Amino acid sequence: xxxxxxxxxxxxxxxxxxxxxxxxxxxxxxxxxxxxxxxxxxxxxxxxxxxxxxxxxxxxxxxxxxxxxxxxxxxxxxxxxxxxxxxxxxxxxxxxxxxxxxxxxxxxxxxxxxxxxxxxxxxxxxxxxxxxxxx
Amino acid sequence: xxxxxxxxxxxxxxxxxxxxxxxxxxxxxxxxxxxxxxxxxxxxxxxxxxxxxxxxxxxxxxxxxxxxxxxxxxxxxxxxxxxxxxxxxxxxxxxxxxxxxxxxxxxxxxxxxxxxxxxxxxxxxxxxxxxxxxx
Amino acid sequence: xxxxxxxxxxxxxxxxxxxxxxxxxxxxxxxxxxxxxxxxxxxxxxxxxxxxxxxxxxxxxxxxxxxxxxxxxxxxxxxxxxxxxxxxxxxxxxxxxxxxxxxxxxxxxxxxxxxxxxxxxxxxxxxxxxxxxxx
Numbered sequence: 001x002x003x004x005x006x007x008x009x010x011x012x013x014x015x016x017x018x019x020x021x022x023x024x025x026x027x028x029x030x031x032x033x034x035x036x037x038x039x040x041x042x043x044x045x046x047x048x049x050x051x052x053x054x055x056x057x058x059x060x061x062x063x064x065x066x067x068x069x070x071x072x073x074x075x076x077x078x079x080x081x082x083x084x085x086x087x088x089x090x091x092x093x094x095x096x097x098x099x100x101x102x103x104x105x106x107x108x109x110x111x112x113x114x115x116x117x118x119x120x121x122x123x124x125x126x127x128x129x130x131x132x133x134x135x
Numbered sequence: 136x137x138x139x140x141x142x143x144x145x146x147x148x149x150x151x152x153x154x155x156x157x158x159x160x161x162x163x164x165x166x167x168x169x170x171x172x173x174x175x176x177x178x179x180x181x182x183x184x185x186x187x188x189x190x191x192x193x194x195x196x197x198x199x200x201x202x203x204x205x206x207x208x209x210x211x212x213x214x215x216x217x218x219x220x221x222x223x224x225x226x227x228x229x230x231x232x233x234x235x236x237x238x239x240x241x242x243x244x245x246x247x248x249x250x251x252x253x254x255x256x257x258x259x260x261x262x263x264x265x266x267x268x269x270x
Numbered sequence: 271x272x273x274x275x276x277x278x279x280x281x282x283x284x285x286x287x288x289x290x291x292x293x294x295x296x297x298x299x300x301x302x303x304x305x306x307x308x309x310x311x312x313x314x315x316x317x318x319x320x321x322x323x324x325x326x327x328x329x330x331x332x333x334x335x336x337x338x339x340x341x342x343x344x345x346x347x348x349x350x351x352x353x354x355x356x357x358x359x360x361x362x363x364x365x366x367x368x369x370x371x372x373x374x375x376x377x378x379x380x381x382x383x384x385x386x387x388x389x390x391x392x393x394x395x396x397x398x399x400x401x402x403x404x405x
Contacts, residue, residue, distance in 0.1 A: 001168065003237070033271060035307060035403060037170060039237050041246035043186045049367055051313045051359050056347040060356050061363060063345050068203075068338075075198050077191040086195050089186050093196060097184055098235050100368050102273070102309050102401045109401055111311035131237045131244055133170060136303060138372070172305060174372050176381035178321045203338075210333050212326040221330050224321050228331060232319055233370050266372045266379055268305060 001135040002029040008128045010045070010120035013084070015058050018047075019108075019115045022101075022132060026108055029134045034103045038116065041129045044088035045120050046095035052115030061119075065091050071123075081122075088121035095119065103134060136270040137164040143263045145180070145255035148219070150193050153182075154243075154250045157267060161238055164269045169238045173251065176264045179223035180255050181230035187250035196254075200226050206258075216257075223256035230254065238269060271405040272299040278398045280315070280390035283354070285328050288317075289378075289385045292371075292402060296378055299404045304373045308386065311399045314358035315390050316365035322385030331389075335361050341393075351392075358391035365389065373404060 004025050010016055018038070026036055040047050051057040069090040072083035079085050099116070102109040110116070118128060139160050145151055153173070161171055175182050186192040204225040207218035214220050234251070237244040245251070253263060274295050280286055288308070296306055310317050321327040339360040342353035349355050369386070372379040380386070388398060 003168065003239075033273065035405070037235050037237065039235070039244070041244065041249065043184065043246070043248050048363055049313065050363065054348055054350065057356065057359055060346045060348050061360065064339065064360050067345070069199065075202070076195045078189055078195050080189065086192065089192055090196065090199050093183055093185065094229055094364055096231070096366070100235055100307055100309070100370055102307065102403055104273070104401070109309070109311065111313070111399070113313050114311065129246070131239070133237055135170070138303065138374075172370055172372065174370070174379070176379065176384065178319065178381070178383050204334065210337070211330045213324055213330050215324065221327065224327055225331065225334050228318055228320065229364055231366070235370055264381070266374070268372055270305070 001133065004132045006130045006132065008118055008130060009125065010128055011125050012123050013120055016118040017115055018118055022116050023108055025132050026103055026134055027106055031103055031134045032106050034135050035100055036103050036108060036134045037100045039131045040097040043092050044122050045118060045128055046092050047097055047099050048095055048117050048119055049099065049114045050117050051113050053113055084123045091121045136268065139267045141265040141267065143253055143265060144260065145263055146260050147258050148255055151253040152250055153253055157251050158243055160267050161243055161269055162241055166238055166269045167241050169270050170235055171238050171243060171269045172235045174266045175232040178227050179257050180253060180263055181227050182232055182234050183230050183252050183254055184249045185252050186248050188248055219258045226256045271403065274402045276400040278388055278400060280398055281395050282393050283390055285387040285389055287385055288388055292386050293378055295402050296373055296404055297376055301373055301404045302376050304405050305370055306373050306378060306404045307370045309401045310367040313362050314392050315388060315398055316362050317367055317369050318365050318387050318389055319369065319384045320387050321383050323383055354393045361391045
């Protein structure tokens with residue numbers, strides 16, 4: 001088992017592609033056939049495996065979630081950190097913060113169109129901690 | 136690899152914090168660096184990593200899901216066990232019932248604000264079975 | 271660790287039950303106590319653990335998602351592959367494409383009502399690739 005911790009600076013709501021970083025980690029680990037887990041230590045950002053070819057997919061995901069869980073919805077009690085606070089927790093619960101991906105022949109076995117994204121849900125840039133493990 | 140099975144008595148729709156139970160299991164296992172998986176053997180309850188500081192976050196999650204998948208929606212065919220039957224399955228599909236969490240230095244590597252919750256979706260209390268594994 | 275790759279022909283939007291295939295894989299692997307991961311190499315289909323007894327649950331899940339992320343929604347930019355293109359990506363992000371399931375006494379430790387489904391989100395039949403790993 002090998003492990004690494006990454007600190008990712010997001011630039012506010014939106015996607016950061018971690019695919020090549022995760023790929024390097026797996027290659028450097030020397031693990032040929034196994035599993036890789038990426039884990040996000042936060043409750044207002046997500047990890048997803050999303051379409052990597054057309055940026056409009058990510059814009060449409062934002063459109064969808066902005067409509068599904070709008071910022072500043074008066075139905076929420078919890079707004080300690082602003083109108084995007086509770087929607088960020090909802091987005092995280094609806095998506096994922098732990099992903100396990102097969103390692104085949106020393107590489108992450110992602111599909112042609114799959115990329116690993118950190119999805120920041122808060123409007124303000126954040127420092128996000130990810131724990132990557134391969135075994 | 137160590138394994139334990141837990142039987143959790145819920146008190147109807149709502150959250151049961153399993154963080155300290157999972158932490159004890161990991162500490163007692165003697166595993167220093169590895170992975171822990173918690174798995175819920177049901178289709179009408181979930182496991183989530185949720186915000187642990189402010190109880191209003193959990194109330195708002197209930198509010199959100201009650202609006203997204205309302206009990207007694209006439210659009211559903213499946214209501215064999217009552218108006219909360221199909222909404223419970225929907226909530227489970229939208230969240231998770233298997234979570235893999237890194238173990239670092241003999242502890243679950245959860246963030247400061249992350250807690251492991253069993254989220255009961257049925258109105259009536261249930262006995263829920265969780266399988267915890269560490270390796 | 272043992273690994274297998276499956277090619278699954280879907281018949282368009284809907285569910286394909288992979289439970290017995292996954293069960294055979296685990297039994298043939300000789301692993302008695304461990305974990306099994308199933309991983310779907312696509313961004314427009316999902317893997318879920320769903321209710322297996324009443325087919326109306328699956329019909330209701332389709333009803334729910336068709337309403338939540340309707341095909342042909344003019345809010346989406348991305349429609350390169352048709353009106354069900356972007357809704358398929360949304361359904362995938364809201365559900366899962368990697369599932370880790372405990373193996374107990376040589377069998378997948380699924381609950382009585384849990385089945386492993388591949389959920390095709392595209393209207394047109396597709397060839398879907400799944401990587402199964404047991405350790």
